Amino acid sequence: MSRPLLLVGGRTIDPSQFLDGPGDLLVRDGRIEALGQVTAVPEDAERVDVDGLVVAPGFIDLHVHLREPGDEHKETIRSGALAAVAGGFTTVWAMPNTDPPIDDPAAVGFVRAAGARAGGARVSPVGAASLALKGEQMTEVGELVAAGAVAVTDDGHPIWDGSLMRRLLEYTQTFGIPVVQHAEDPVLSAGGVMNEGTVATALGLRGIPNASEAAIVARDLYLAELTGGHLHVQHVSTREAVDLIESARSRGAHVTAEVTPHHLALTEEAVRGYRTEAKMNPPLRTEADRDALRSGLAEGVIDAIATDHAPHHYQGKEREFDDAPFGVVGLETALGVCMSELVQTGILSLSDMVDRLSCGPARIMGLEGGTLRPGSPADIVVFDPEERWTVDPAQFRSKSRNTPFAGRELRGRVRRTIVGGETRFLEPQEQPARSLTRAG
Amino acid sequence: MSAKTADLELGKDLIGLEDLSREQVLGILDTAEPFKEISERQIKKVPVLRGQTIVNLFFEPSTRTRISFEFAEKRLGADTVNISSSGSSVQKGETLVDTARNLEAMRINMVVVRHGSAGAAGFLADRIPSNVINAGDGQHEHPTQGLLDLLTIRDRFGSIDGRRVCIVGDILHSRVARSNIWGLLKCGAEVAVCGPKTLIPKGIEELGVHVIPRVEEAIEWCDVLYVLRLQLERMDAGYVPSLREYNRVFGVSSERLAHASDEMVVLHPGPMNRGVEIDSDVADGPRSVILPQVTNGVAVRMAVLYLLSGGNPERAEAAKRGDA
Numbered sequence: 001m002s003r004p005l006l007l008v009g010g011r012t013i014d015p016s017q018f019l020d021g022p023g024d025l026l027v028r029d030g031r032i033e034a035l036g037q038v039t040a041v042p043e044d045a046e047r048v049d050v051d052g053l054v055v056a057p058g059f060i061d062l063h064v065h066l067r068e069p070g071d072e073h074k075e076t077i078r079s080g081a082l083a084a085v086a087g088g089f090t091t092v093w094a095m096p097n098t099d100p101p102i103d104d105p106a107a108v109g110f111v112r113a114a115g116a117r118a119g120g121a122r123v124s125p126v127g128a129a130s131l132a133l134k135g136e137q138m139t140e141v142g143e144l145v146a147a148g149a150v151a152v153t154d155d156g157h158p159i160w161d162g163s164l165m166r167r168l169l170e171y172t173q174t175f176g177i178p179v180v181q182h183a184e185d186p187v188l189s190a191g192g193v194m195n196e197g198t199v200a201t202a203l204g205l206r207g208i209p210n211a212s213e214a215a216i217v218a219r220d221l222y223l224a225e226l227t228g229g230h231l232h233v234q235h236v237s238t239r240e241a242v243d244l245i246e247s248a249r250s251r252g253a254h255v256t257a258e259v260t261p262h263h264l265a266l267t268e269e270a271v272r273g274y275r276t277e278a279k280m281n282p283p284l285r286t287e288a289d290r291d292a293l294r295s296g297l298a299e300g301v302i303d304a305i306a307t308d309h310a311p312h313h314y315q316g317k318e319r320e321f322d323d324a325p326f327g328v329v330g331l332e333t334a335l336g337v338c339m340s341e342l343v344q345t346g347i348l349s350l351s352d353m354v355d356r357l358s359c360g361p362a363r364i365m366g367l368e369g370g371t372l373r374p375g376s377p378a379d380i381v382v383f384d385p386e387e388r389w390t391v392d393p394a395q396f397r398s399k400s401r402n403t404p405f406a407g408r409e410l411r412g413r414v415r416r417t418i419v420g421g422e423t424r425f426l427e428p429q430e431q432p433a434r435s436l437t438r439a440g
Numbered sequence: 441m442s443a444k445t446a447d448l449e450l451g452k453d454l455i456g457l458e459d460l461s462r463e464q465v466l467g468i469l470d471t472a473e474p475f476k477e478i479s480e481r482q483i484k485k486v487p488v489l490r491g492q493t494i495v496n497l498f499f500e501p502s503t504r505t506r507i508s509f510e511f512a513e514k515r516l517g518a519d520t521v522n523i524s525s526s527g528s529s530v531q532k533g534e535t536l537v538d539t540a541r542n543l544e545a546m547r548i549n550m551v552v553v554r555h556g557s558a559g560a561a562g563f564l565a566d567r568i569p570s571n572v573i574n575a576g577d578g579q580h581e582h583p584t585q586g587l588l589d590l591l592t593i594r595d596r597f598g599s600i601d602g603r604r605v606c607i608v609g610d611i612l613h614s615r616v617a618r619s620n621i622w623g624l625l626k627c628g629a630e631v632a633v634c635g636p637k638t639l640i641p642k643g644i645e646e647l648g649v650h651v652i653p654r655v656e657e658a659i660e661w662c663d664v665l666y667v668l669r670l671q672l673e674r675m676d677a678g679y680v681p682s683l684r685e686y687n688r689v690f691g692v693s694s695e696r697l698a699h700a701s702d703e704m705v706v707l708h709p710g711p712m713n714r715g716v717e718i719d720s721d722v723a724d725g726p727r728s729v730i731l732p733q734v735t736n737g738v739a740v741r742m743a744v745l746y747l748l749s750g751g752n753p754e755r756a757e758a759a760k761r762g763d764a
Binding site: 196197198199200201202203204205206207209273274315318319320321322323 | 458535536537555557558559560562563577580581615618642643644646
């Protein structure tokens with residue numbers, strides 16, 4: 001194990017313990033040993049001054065696409081896991097829509113093993129909900145869980161068959177995992193490339209109506225109520241879905257939800273000029289939707305911020321809007337976008353932002369991490385809440401550059417990311433001593 | 441597009457009428473006036489674009505627009521090359537960027553592009569130094585069509601200001617409707633759209649037009665009835681139950697036109713589906729200005745080619761005489 005590490009003089013924010021204040025933090029043997037007034041500091045401890053910086057539980061991203069196997073030119077498990085720690089994430093959930101998809105235990109094992117070797121964030125495989133993501137036959141959910149899957153989804157595609165969705169919500173209860181849904185009616189969305197509305201009308205682009213998301217969310221919520229299963233709604237983009245989730249939860253449905261930084265920051269206006277870097281599914285919506293997402297997040301209707309990190313090669317995005325692929329990268333801009341768009345604007349307190357990025361995801365999924373409580377795994381992010389920086393995609397650790405935030409000045413930057421007690425990202429780029437010795 | 445409003449500086453390209461000012465739109469129409477006469481001559485050619493190479497790059501089939509451009513180019517003395525998607529490297533999977541760069545490498549001056557995807561013309565314009573003229577990009581815009589329609593309306597009424605224009609039919613899928621809406625609004629017309637609700641795009645009112653639900657009402661209201669072609673595949677896609685019913689409910693017939701004002705005219709961008717959106721006796725009747733539209737198309741395209749190639753609008757008359 002590495003030397004003990006003492007973070008001295010930071011502002012410790014841990015919503016899981018209602019903590020926000022000055023304090024030191026001692027990491028030893030991969031776990032958090034002490035917090036606050038640390039009295040017993042081991043002699044060999046490395047002391048790091050984090051004055052002026054925030055020390056928080058490492059971020060957990062419930063929604064990333066790492067593209068391996070199959071599209072390694074866009075991202076690999078390694079490059080994605082390294083991009084994750086650069087963004088302050090200590091755990092990411094890898095979606096199964098790779099080529100081939102992650103629909104059997106061997107594939108789950110591959111993702112786990114490659115994730116463990118990557119030396120970045122912890123990589124948790126999410127298994128396919130149906131074989132080959134076809135939406136027909138349920139995968140061997142129990143086998144996938146035994147191999148390390150943390151949830152099941154057909155993400156990229158919706159689980160469209162209502163009967164399959166019902167069975168999944170029932171069957172997964174044996175294993176205590178959620179059914180993770182990309183909520184979209186593929187028929188209502190057919191051919192759509194952006195939000196349906198005035199901007200699409202002016203640009204002559206085919207629209208995707210809010211109802212396409214809301215209709216499936218409504219159906220799934222009723223199925224969650226019927227079955228008692230855990231439904232997790234991915235990338236909520238509409239005001240209608242926020243309302244539906246809120247009312248179903250008040251009736252006792254076991255539902256959790258996530259929202260992306262880009263849906264919180266941008267609207268359909270970003271598409272003007274046929275900007276393919278603003279093309280994603282679900283699409284950027286209107287200001288009314290964005291405001292509903294922001295207040296839904298602030299009020300806790302939406303539990304988590306997740307990036308839907310979706311790397312694409314520049315050749316894919318450098319083309320006609322209709323033909324460009326959906327999706328944007330998000331791991332390395334998430335903190336800056338959330339700080340600039342949510343905290344600076346007064347929508348979320350710093351502590352609530354940390355909750356939605358760390359504790360919320362851990363709590364709703366019953367994961368380890370998402371806390372600085374002594375004895376917990378030392379998954380920690382240290383960030384400067386004030387630092388201004390300009391997004392330069394060329395600096396990304398991700399292999400892809402498709403971001404709608406290029407050139408934007410953001411506030412808030414990750415300085416150090418610790419996974420299991422080991423510093424896996426450090427900014428400015430002095431290599432941690434341990435990595436240097438390992439490299440030899 | 442770097443468009444100054446004070447003069448007619450159009451910039452490098454013509455992508456859409458949304459990007460132009462009122463002065464620019466009217467300036468193009470004014471420039472088209474002297475070019476009308478060239479097509480009436482025995483020898484229909486002036487050397488304004490002599491030595492210039494123009495590529496007509498058509499990724500979608502088109503007869504009328506391509507021929508109209510080709511006449512305009514040839515009557516101005518340009519050398520033209522036509523590329524259509526069938527049999528070109530486009531079908532071999534070449535990207536739009538690569539196609540453009542290869543053309544550019546052959547040292548051309550202008551590209552007239554028709555493409556099935558909205559934004560494709562602007563995409564091309566941003567990536568090559570040649571002038572780009574949009575001859576229709578997906579459901580976005582078809583600016584020269586809009587201009588020729590404006591010219592036709594102005595010919596008939598003397599001015600577009602204050603005229604009531606209703607566009608009838610498949611607004612949802614129509615680039616012609618969009619270019620007309622922008623152009624007409626800039627020129628001071630009052631604009632409405634009419635059609636089955638399945639073919640009226642969401643949020644269209646926010647562009648500054650109103651929606652008239654019934655064609656009878658539209659006919660009584662307007663000075664100009666602009667009838668759009670109903671693509672036959674819209675029926676298969678379920679937007680309308682049948683062409684027969686479409687004709688019954690929205691078809692423009694002489695009986696319906698009985699309630700129109702005396703001076704009301706009918707436009708259509710062609711090609712017509714006679715008996716579907718428009719009946720033959722209307723298409724061929726006294727209110728129809730459909731053939732004058734086609735004639736104006738050549739003059740408007742000559743004006744656009746001339747202006748983008750750097751021509752001075754005030755010297756269009758001289759250019760026409762051949763001494764520019």
